[in-house]
Amino acid sequence: MEDVSGLLLRVLAGPLSASVVIWLLCHQSKFYADFGPIMERQAAAIIAIAFLAGSTLFAYWAFGAVRDGAQMENRVLYEFLSAGDLMVEINWSLDRLSGLMMMVVCGVSLCIMVYSIGYMEEDPGVNRFFAKLSFFVFSMLGVVLSGNFLMMFIFWELVGVSSYLLIGYWYERPSAADAGKKAFIVNRLGDFGFLLGILMLWGITGEVDFVRVKNNLAAHPVDPNLLAVATVLIFCGAVGKSAQFPLHVWLPDAMEGPTPVSALIHAATMVAAGVYMLCRVSFLVFGSPVAMEIIAWTGGITALMAALIATQQNDIKRILAYSTLSQLGYMVMAVGLSNPEGSGYMPAMFHLSTHAFFKALLFLSAGSVIIALHHSEQDIWKMGGLLKKLPVTGACFAVGTLALCGFPFMSGFYSKEAILGLAYDRNPRLYLLATVTAGLTAFYMFRCFFVAFLGKTRGDHAGKAKESHWVVLAPLVVLAVASICGGWFGIPEWLVENKAISAEHAPKSVMLAALAAFAIGAGAAAFLYARGATTDALNKLPVLSWVLRNKFFFDEIYMVLVKVGQGTLAWLCGFVDRWIIAGLAVRGLAATTRGAGQVLRLFQTGNVQTYALWFAAGATIILYCLVR
Amino acid sequence: MIPVTLEHYLIVSGLLFSLGLAGVMTRRNALVVFMSLELMLNASNLALVAFSRFNGNLHGQVFVFFIITVAAAEVAVGLAIIVALFRRRQTVQVDEITSMRL
Numbered sequence: 001m002e003d004v005s006g007l008l009l010r011v012l013a014g015p016l017s018a019s020v021v022i023w024l025l026c027h028q029s030k031f032y033a034d035f036g037p038i039m040e041r042q043a044a045a046i047i048a049i050a051f052l053a054g055s056t057l058f059a060y061w062a063f064g065a066v067r068d069g070a071q072m073e074n075r076v077l078y079e080f081l082s083a084g085d086l087m088v089e090i091n092w093s094l095d096r097l098s099g100l101m102m103m104v105v106c107g108v109s110l111c112i113m114v115y116s117i118g119y120m121e122e123d124p125g126v127n128r129f130f131a132k133l134s135f136f137v138f139s140m141l142g143v144v145l146s147g148n149f150l151m152m153f154i155f156w157e158l159v160g161v162s163s164y165l166l167i168g169y170w171y172e173r174p175s176a177a178d179a180g181k182k183a184f185i186v187n188r189l190g191d192f193g194f195l196l197g198i199l200m201l202w203g204i205t206g207e208v209d210f211v212r213v214k215n216n217l218a219a220h221p222v223d224p225n226l227l228a229v230a231t232v233l234i235f236c237g238a239v240g241k242s243a244q245f246p247l248h249v250w251l252p253d254a255m256e257g258p259t260p261v262s263a264l265i266h267a268a269t270m271v272a273a274g275v276y277m278l279c280r281v282s283f284l285v286f287g288s289p290v291a292m293e294i295i296a297w298t299g300g301i302t303a304l305m306a307a308l309i310a311t312q313q314n315d316i317k318r319i320l321a322y323s324t325l326s327q328l329g330y331m332v333m334a335v336g337l338s339n340p341e342g343s344g345y346m347p348a349m350f351h352l353s354t355h356a357f358f359k360a361l362l363f364l365s366a367g368s369v370i371i372a373l374h375h376s377e378q379d380i381w382k383m384g385g386l387l388k389k390l391p392v393t394g395a396c397f398a399v400g401t402l403a404l405c406g407f408p409f410m411s412g413f414y415s416k417e418a419i420l421g422l423a424y425d426r427n428p429r430l431y432l433l434a435t436v437t438a439g440l441t442a443f444y445m446f447r448c449f450f451v452a453f454l455g456k457t458r459g460d461h462a463g464k465a466k467e468s469h470w471v472v473l474a475p476l477v478v479l480a481v482a483s484i485c486g487g488w489f490g491i492p493e494w495l496v497e498n499k500a501i502s503a504e505h506a507p508k509s510v511m512l513a514a515l516a517a518f519a520i521g522a523g524a525a526a527f528l529y530a531r532g533a534t535t536d537a538l539n540k541l542p543v544l545s546w547v548l549r550n551k552f553f554f555d556e557i558y559m560v561l562v563k564v565g566q567g568t569l570a571w572l573c574g575f576v577d578r579w580i581i582a583g584l585a586v587r588g589l590a591a592t593t594r595g596a597g598q599v600l601r602l603f604q605t606g607n608v609q610t611y612a613l614w615f616a617a618g619a620t621i622i623l624y625c626l627v628r
Numbered sequence: 629m630i631p632v633t634l635e636h637y638l639i640v641s642g643l644l645f646s647l648g649l650a651g652v653m654t655r656r657n658a659l660v661v662f663m664s665l666e667l668m669l670n671a672s673n674l675a676l677v678a679f680s681r682f683n684g685n686l687h688g689q690v691f692v693f694f695i696i697t698v699a700a701a702e703v704a705v706g707l708a709i710i711v712a713l714f715r716r717r718q719t720v721q722v723d724e725i726t727s728m729r730l
Contacts, residue, residue, distance in 0.1 A: 607726050
């Protein structure tokens, strides 16, 4: 019997201690200098990577235990909180779901940490960067492994904090600081719902532990409407963290952070936490068809909307950000469409895993391009012809693009097919929407590839671009291999043990429709952009292009809503506070007392005879009252 | 000859009390104020004795004895205060002693 709780504790301890060590020794470069010149420059990176590698080994050990189906002792580490009937423990949930997610997080984080050595080479705050990145990995693993709602919520918030810190990593840039704040505040909205959902579930079942809540719900059926409300509230957390419509506005702005951060946090892992959480509480989600309907449509709308916006973006990272939004929408939709009796949450988690590989790859390739352009250019229209100058980066970007668009036998092909097949079975309208989105995905990704990597070189920086260092390229190649082979590892078989279901494939027509969508999208992009276009031909579509370039005016709408709604409320509260509470109640009381004192002090002349007069007058009045 | 009744005593007592009160209010010398105060006390004594006679019991007269006793003590204390005041301030004019004013 293996003691996994200790093992998992060690998995979590790795990145946390790396973060603490780097943070404590952050300013002690002399301390590192004793270990040689490489240590002096890259100490933080080496510490972070070493600790993470250790964690990954432990994680693989735990993963192996799950794979072998070994008897595992998963004990409660600590009683965190006990009040009345409520008992919150520190315990882990290790099963096939969290095992897969843990390996994805560890693997992608390791690639990205190595990559960061190259990307952050010239940055003076590199120690701070690695400390925060390690802290993020710790929090993310915490979300993945936590065994109850409260722990998950705590790590959920820690993930939010590290995301905020890393988006605002270049805090001296106002746009980065603002983007960090925006991400934090928008997430707060979703997390508020999540917390309410947890409280509601606690109210219904009296438990917060995943297993006990599940058993409790199975033993005592409750009002399905109540359960649906709780589920939708919990889904709110996923809407915030996974940037679903209408809280998606923070993710594109989060691209202000360094590119490795965008790749790790805002593409591969953290934003997928919402989807993972929905899968973790699938016993809840699958129990209420109304909530599933809401989840599916939210995801579908996000997928289509983000894909539309992505077609008219010019910043290479923003295109990828909207693509991430769109793919997250796919995953959320897949959760909402899941067939509890069949494949369950498998399609969503499958796409999550493959997406983590190819989206990290795409972001890191974009980062490699940004390194080549000396961190000064992200507009694809000022690039062009980069494939010749950056052959490895360009090839990796192409692999990522093909995988994302679902090119046959790449990882994205399998996971997208699983989702499309599910949609075909469960909801024809969403199936149509998903297929259109797939076409749009191919269109905007190939647009990006053709404009940035093919054609003539435009702009000075692009002319002088040189291929990046091997430290940058090695993770790209590893991720490219994972993106190609991600569909062959048997992730579906891992998640669904029933061979008959996991071996099921979507009907031929679904696959053909997906391929047709891919061909139409890619063909349209080739027609418009492959022949050395220097401006976007779609700019000629006046209204549509204008609306899409401005992202459906979500930011502006929110600005107005905040100004009108919250601004008015704030003005009203300010008025009440300033004039009624502070003015009338507090200062009014003080002024009354003071005024009374001013009047009464006139009686205090110091002359005994005046006092005698008042005394006599008072006695007379009392006598008069008594006698009358 | 009009028979002397309770009313007459009370009127005299009231007049004496009013005289005393007027003295307390208007005179500036603390000693005179003090004397006026004694006048007021004696006015009340007169009224109490008159009531005692009217009611045919000794309650009022017992009161008077107490008042005379307490007044003696009060005079001792009061005069001592006035002497101490004079020693310190070289004056017993009450309108000059207003240091308690705010």
